[in-house]
Amino acid sequence: MSDKPATKNLRNYLDLDQGKYVQVMYVWIDGSGENLRCKTKTMDFEPREPSECPIWNFDGSSTGQANESNSDVYLHPVALFRDPFRRGPNKLLLCETYHHDHKHTATNLRKSCKVVMEKAKDEHPWFGIEQEYTLVDESGHPYGWPNGGFPAPQGPYYCGVGTGKVLGRDLVEAHYRACLYAGIRIAGSNAEVMPSQWEYQVGPCEGIEIGDHVWMSRFILHRVAEDFGICITFDPKPIAGDWNGSGAHTNFSTLAMRKEGGLNHIYEAIEKLANAHDLHIKAYDPKDGIDNVRRLTGHHETADIKTFRHGIADRATSIRIPRQCADDGRGYLEDRRPAANADPYKVTERVVRTVCEIED
Numbered sequence: 218m219s220d221k222p223a224t225k226n227l228r229n230y231l232d233l234d235q236g237k238y239v240q241v242m243y244v245w246i247d248g249s250g251e252n253l254r255c256k257t258k259t260m261d262f263e264p265r266e267p268s269e270c271p272i273w274n275f276d277g278s279s280t281g282q283a284n285e286s287n288s289d290v291y292l293h294p295v296a297l298f299r300d301p302f303r304r305g306p307n308k309l310l311l312c313e314t315y316h317h318d319h320k321h322t323a324t325n326l327r328k329s330c331k332v333v334m335e336k337a338k339d340e341h342p343w344f345g346i347e348q349e350y351t352l353v354d355e356s357g358h359p360y361g362w363p364n365g366g367f368p369a370p371q372g373p374y375y376c377g378v379g380t381g382k383v384l385g386r387d388l389v390e391a392h393y394r395a396c397l398y399a400g401i402r403i404a405g406s407n408a409e410v411m412p413s414q415w416e417y418q419v420g421p422c423e424g425i426e427i428g429d430h431v432w433m434s435r436f437i438l439h440r441v442a443e444d445f446g447i448c449i450t451f452d453p454k455p456i457a458g459d460w461n462g463s464g465a466h467t468n469f470s471t472l473a474m475r476k477e478g479g480l481n482h483i484y485e486a487i488e489k490l491a492n493a494h495d496l497h498i499k500a501y502d503p504k505d506g507i508d509n510v511r512r513l514t515g516h517h518e519t520a521d522i523k524t525f526r527h528g529i530a531d532r533a534t535s536i537r538i539p540r541q542c543a544d545d546g547r548g549y550l551e552d553r554r555p556a557a558n559a560d561p562y563k564v565t566e567r568v569v570r571t572v573c574e575i576e577d
Contacts, residue, residue, distance in 0.1 A: 224444045239263045240307045242300060243273055243292050244436050245314050248281020250324040250503040251451070251558050253436045263306040267294035270310055282314060284324045290322060291315045296429040301395035302440060309399060311433050327428060330562040334424035337573040341472040343549070344427040344565055345404065345420030348434065349463035351455045352385045352413045353448045359413040359456065360385050360447055363437060368412050372462065375410045384413040385447065392441045393417065401434045402426075410461040410463045410518075420468065428562040431465075452512035453502060453556035462512030462519070463557035470549035470570050479547030480538075486550060486572045487527050487536050493571045494525040494535070500567040502556035509556040519553065 241264065244255045257273065264270050277283025277290030292312040300307040301356045314322040321328045334342065350362035361384035362368055373382045396403040396417075401422060404418040419430050435451070442449050454462040473482040490497065504506040506522065513522035518532040527536040533555055542548030555564045569575060 220458075227290070232486055233354075234418070235246040235305065240300070240303055241308050241310050241314050241514075242272060242303075242308070243270075243294075244433065245275075245292055245312045245561075246326055246432065248322070250326075250560060253432070254280055254532050255436070264297060264308060264310075267297045267310065267380070270294040270297070270495065271525075273312075277316075277322070277371075279312075280326070283316070283374050287317065289317055291317070295327065296433065297431055298399040298401065301437065305397075309433060309436070311429055324560075325429060325562050325563040327425070327521065330566040331425045333566045333569050333575055336575050337569045338424065340573050342565075342569050342573070343421045343475070345418060345422070345468035345549075346427060346431050346555075346561055346564075347416055347418050347464070347466040347468070348424050348431060349409055349414060349416045349451075349465065351450050351452070351463060352388065352415070352424060352442075353455065355448055357448075357450065357455070361413050365563075368567050369575050371410050371412075371516055374408055374412045374414075376407050382412075382542060383408055385445075388442060388445045388447055391444070392438050395437050395441055396434055399433065401430050401437070401439060403434060409463075411456065414461065415453075416462060420552040427565055428560075431561040451556075453508050453558060457511075459517075461517045464512065464519075464553060465555040465557050465559050465561070465564070467552040467555050467561075467564055467568065469565075470571070471572065474549060475547055477547060480543065480545075483548070483550050485536060485543070489571050489574070490536060490552070490568075491525045491527070497552075497554060497567055497571070499524060500563050501554050501559050503558060503560065505571075508558060509554070512556060513554065 240257050241260050241262045242255050242257045247254045273292045274289045278285045278288040282290050294310050295313050296425050297310040298309040300309050314325045377383050393406050398504050402422055406417040409416050439449055447531045499505045510522050513519045515521035520526045520535045528535045529538045530540040537551040
């Protein structure tokens with residue numbers, strides 16, 4: 218994974234004085250509900266809050282969010298981060314998307330999520346999302362795997378170290394540091410069970426913040442991968458066969474769960490989640506469960522997609538209670554069902570609606 222010449226040359230220009238001007242890169246979710254788009258605006262001051270940045274627009278007919286005859290879609294700033302690529306005063310700006318009539322686009326799931334989080338604010342919902350992903354080449358073949366073949370079976374790769382056991386660590390380290398610089402609440406990172414598969418964790422975050430930080434962390438991951446000439450996939454089952462899939466395990470707690478005696482509240486939440494299993498499966502990937510069915514098979518540390526199971530320290534479950542939380546009698550639960558390509562706004566909204574009993 219050598220540094221691309223173009224990236225080396227770019228550094229010479231990024232050192233140039235940019236005067237009083239600031240580059241703000243507007244970032245948004247496109248019509249796929251999975252991919253991100255971006256474009257940059259010059260501003261003559263350094264914004265400190267999203268509200269200081271103007272509403273902008275783009276051609277929605279080129280992103281699957283409008284038709285050619287009425288193509289303008291508007292970008293409403295919602296979350297501001299430091300830019301780890303241009304650095305200095307420059308910013309990354311996460312945006313919601315709206316049509317000209319002020320109605321949100323179909324893939325703007327942040328809007329309804331924010332309403333739900335506001336209704337549940339007195340319960341202080343905390344989240345941590347474990348984002349798994351796989352490094353691949355442009356053909357979708359996992360990075361570092363033999364051409365047309367497979368590496369040794371799973372076993373030595375999870376949290377591994379050493380040549381032949383770890384693939385792509387340079388990219389992972391670059392992403393981790395870029396997230397810290399940007400202000401993402403990244404909590405950790407590790408190699409995963411399948412070779413060239415990795416995970417990082419975001420959180421704890423309260424309410425809407427988790428979705429903002431996960432989406433921007435994904436953007437930064439794709440952008441870092443450009444510099445290494447590697448592609449990223451969040452496909453829930455990138456390689457068929459005896460290989461682990463990729464999830465976005467979602468850790469969740471309310472204030473009551475975190476207090477003394479919270480384990481009782483955790484079990485109450487699990488009962489509610491069990492009764493709404495089908496609703497959650499539909500919310501846990503962009504295709505209403507069609508993607509996730511390839512991953513949730515009852516094998517490779519999953520519960521079958523049609524079966525709701527829970528347990529303590531059991532990774533073949535829908536909901537896992539960490540051993541430490543069971544011992545402490547309080548803490549959080551882990552929902553292991555969300556796919557790696559799930560929209561964190563949709564996932565967290567569904568969890569809060571169910572557990573905090575907020576009607577659809």
